Amino acid sequence: MTALGLLYPGHAAEDDYQRIEQLLASDIRMDVVHTDLGEDALGVDALRETGAPQRLAAGVERLRMSGAEAVVWASTSGSFVHGWEGAQDQVRALALAAGLPASSTALGFVHAARELGARRVAVGATYPDDVSALFAEFLRAGGVEAVSxxxxxxxxxxxxxxxxxxxxxxxxxxxxxxxxxAVLLPDAALHTAAHLPALEKEVGKPVLTANQVTVWEGLRLADRRVNAPAMGALFTREPLVQA
Known part of the structure; x- marks a missing residue:
């Protein structure tokens, strides 16, 4: 059994994780702990507050008894709005508080794009333009160019x-x-788990979505690989050797 601890802000598309458990059809458990969303607004200030240390620390306290092997901050915008270095600091603090390997969905997008060998990506965000631009900057800092x-x-x-x-x-x-x-859909509030193969067929290339990437990132931290075509190209390709 591989257990993942996921800190998810508020309530929107967390039922994707139940569906993903079913699609993986394996001995993988996802313990979803809801953190305080604060103001439900997709502005920069509100998103920074969503990922504030005290909110994540409160979530970690509720995860302690779950038996999780790794923890992921399951918010893309609640990470990348802090910038590349800020996102790294965020997960370092999370790992220290949890005593577990930790990451975030935003960092997971960079790792997943690298795994697919996708250095040039298209971003389809639900966010306002200024927030979407911050995600593009974040990707660029991680070596991934957003061409649109x-x-x-x-x-x-x-x-x-x-x-x-x-x-x-x-x-x-x-x-x-x-x-x-590849096409990246970064909002963790979107329900995407049921549509991954169809989305990839529609655009003719890999599609990375927030809740899919969150689970893959948690499994990466736990050193667990799963072949699951229903979860898209990310879950079917062998890892690439990075130069």
């Missing part, structure tokens, strides 16, 4: 969580560019 950035301007996680298949596919299509090697 499409921000949908959604105002809250609750609104993004209410999106259905039509809005999700429209976001991927709007973001995609021919020279992109």
């Amino acid at each position: 950035v499409h921000g949908a301007g959604t105002s809250s996680a609750a609104r993004a969580g209410a999106w259905g298949e039509a809005e999700l596919f429209a976001l991927a299509r709007a973001a995609d560019r021919e020279d992109a090697e």
Whole structure:
């Protein structure tokens, strides 16, 4: 049994993790602990507060008895708005508090893109343009170039969580560019777990989504690989040797 501890802000698309457990059809357990979202707004100041140390520390306290082997801060924007160095500091503090290997969804996107060999990506974000631009900067700091950035301007996680298949596919299509090697959909409030193979078929390339990447990052930390075609290209490719 591999147990992952996931700190998820508020309530939006956390049921994706139950679906992912079923899709993996393996001895993997995900313990989701909800942290205090604070103000549900996709502005920079509100997002920085979402990932404040005291909020994450409170979540870690509730994870201590879960038996988790690794912990992931399951928020993309609650990490990348702190910048590359700030996100690294955030997970170092999380690892120290939990006594476990730790990461975040934002850092997971960089690691996952590298795993796929995708150095040029398209970003389809629900966020306002200024927040979307911060994600592109974050990727660039990690060695991944965003060749296109499409921000949908959604105002809250609750609104993004209410999106259905039509809005999700429209976001991927709007973001995609021919020279992109993968499409990234970074909002953890989006329900994507049921649509990964169909999304990849739609755009003809790998698609990375927040909740998918969160689980993959946790498994990476736990040194566990799972072959699961229903979870998209990220879960079917052999790891690349990095230069």
